[in-house]
Amino acid sequence: MGYSSAEQVPLIILAIERFILILWGHIMQVSVEKVSNVERRLTIVVPADKVEEAYTIQINRFAKNANIKGFRPGKAPMSYIRQRFGDDARKEALSDVIQSALYEAITEKNLKPINTPRVEPKVMTPNQPLEFTASFEVLPEIENIRFSMDGVEKLKVDVTPEDVSHVVEQLIKQYTKWKAVDRAAVLKDRLVIDYYAIFEGKEDTENKIQNFPLELGSHVMLPGFEDGLVGVKAGDERRLNLSFPADFGVPERAGKAVDFVVQVKKVLEAETPALDEQFIKNLGIKSGKDEDLQSQIRQSLEQERDRLVKEKLKEQIFRQLLEQNPLDVPSSMIAREAKNIHDEIYPQHQHHDHHQHSDDEMTAFNDIAKKRVALGLLIAEYAKQNKLTADSERVNIRIREIASAYESPQEVIDWLSSNERRPGIEAQVMEDQVMEKLMDGVTVTEKPISYAELKGIRS
Template structure:
């Protein structure tokens, strides 16, 4: 077998492969002999059909199959011989495909980029530390109470945080517009559900009262047909209800599966959950900084085949998440290109860090992570057992742990500064923190 390789770009390879005709014919003959043993042709007993008849009927198909197999096998042999690592399937272009002649074809494909991950010492990481203070716990209890709020009707003027039941009709230039009217809508004043001025305009209204609100849609309103336009809303207030927060009692605790422990036991359980959330938030922020640093300090070229595959995966995920009567390939690739590129780059870099440092999942950390995740459930032992009985789920946890070990490896050489912050700042999502 003859092989020659041409580098047509940083990652693309154009490989010409020649296979002796004898190998093709041997593969064709093998297939014809297999066919002859089972062929059922009128006038002949099974297994007794003359080879000339077999060739006449089946050689074309046998040769097509043989060529496909030989190309696949010879391509694999060639990349092993040339020490190449293809990043996707090759595009095959025949040069000589004639019977009795040596097979010659060109395989064009991309290879994985070759690089060494380095410059860990130039990566800067801010490592946050925080504690769950009693005031943080008190705030969380109030949040939980508000999430379980109920409303009771009152005979007074509406105040902020009251819930109103309203009917309204919206008009632009005297004409009703699509989506501008509703009946029996529940609206909590101050929730920010409606456009600016709508909820404020209902403060002080009473049940049975009608209010006319002259407002403007924001310039950046999501419905471009309404953005920036003036509108008149006629609102009828059907009822006014005030918020009633639940008491911190056994009935309330029972909603969270915590019974017969009293307030102290409930506070202890909530604190434990907050501490778990805190650890996860800090760990995630450190990981994001490390991954950002790896990407910025290790620029690599991405094989198009890998990028296309990742875009397709993101398309499928988007359709699964948002539903709708749309096929994944109908979503523009451009929507996912940047995210896909980052994921591919990170995948390549993380794999290289694992390879260079000979990392393997620490099974003790795997069990520790599973136990921590299981602690959020009422019967953690069953959750732990479930993970260890499901190889697919267990391997996912191993992958997470391996990524954590990559982060630890980078942190050993990175420029790490420690910063003590409040619980709220530590758990705040990175996007919100940047916006502030």
């Protein structure tokens, strides 16, 4: 069966374009320099006639489209067009040639840049071959991933009734209201104070703390500070003669005497809500029953327990994976991840300038980012080498677990199951599967600790 001329044209055009690309690849010169394991520099030389062909196309385009007074479109003398638009036409021609040549060179050499190539022209003289370099980063080559570990410690944590009661107390405290009172302060009252320190005879009024809320008995201040304010009233000023603890974080002050001048602005008394049916319903427990509240709290604590135990286990396994497989990490990936870390820590300041951070902060961002990127590359490669894919059912279970903490679980499930969000959950599940594979044959020793210790809570 024959084809009509209308059907044949696209095939002919494709064949011609393919021929031109092959011809282009043969006529230009390309060399690849391996600057490092993650850096490549291409040097590309394009024959002068190819540059001139591109220039001719561009200048003809200007001639056809230029709107010049006194001439009909496309009828202005070419000498005039060259004089007026020649520089612009050459710039666009060079841009087109560089873009096309770079694309063909990258394709020919089977390279996969992970950032925008930095192009630097070397020779751009008219009627001479165009020579330029293009520098970019690629993923590091990872061959056999090494991993060996004699044993790993897994935390064993039981959620106790005391842990549940602690959460109930925190919920009650969260909904506590504070009322100003005209009496002497007692333990459990809240004060609003201004204060400054006097150390070695020098009053540090420049660093005076103002409107500081302090609950008496909370033990957030130096020993003796809160006890010394029991009995004060609003408007009182009191001087506290204290000492820094022997283990104080600033060695030059450890164990030394320090005074504090405190102005009391308010004394507040707690209005604590009763743990009754209405309060429990306000917390989202429809039945209003205390046992249902405690059951919900226990379930949440156990989910958090499981998450933290897994994270502590991962830290041990993946630390060994990183130490045994050092990688050169592309700086562009580190920069992107450092920005992500910054945005996690400062979500309200995602667009402020990095110069607003100290060198130590920026170093910390980059160090964490480098480890994250290296670990991600190793996990991906290990999964590839071991033919691991994210278990679909585990992904669905993880989505349901996350959604269960929200008021409208199905909406969250739908959101997390979207094409934009599901890959993130798949990556979490893949981490778990890689960890489990790495732990094959590794001796696991259980270490019992309390939930408070797991959370890093100090009583």
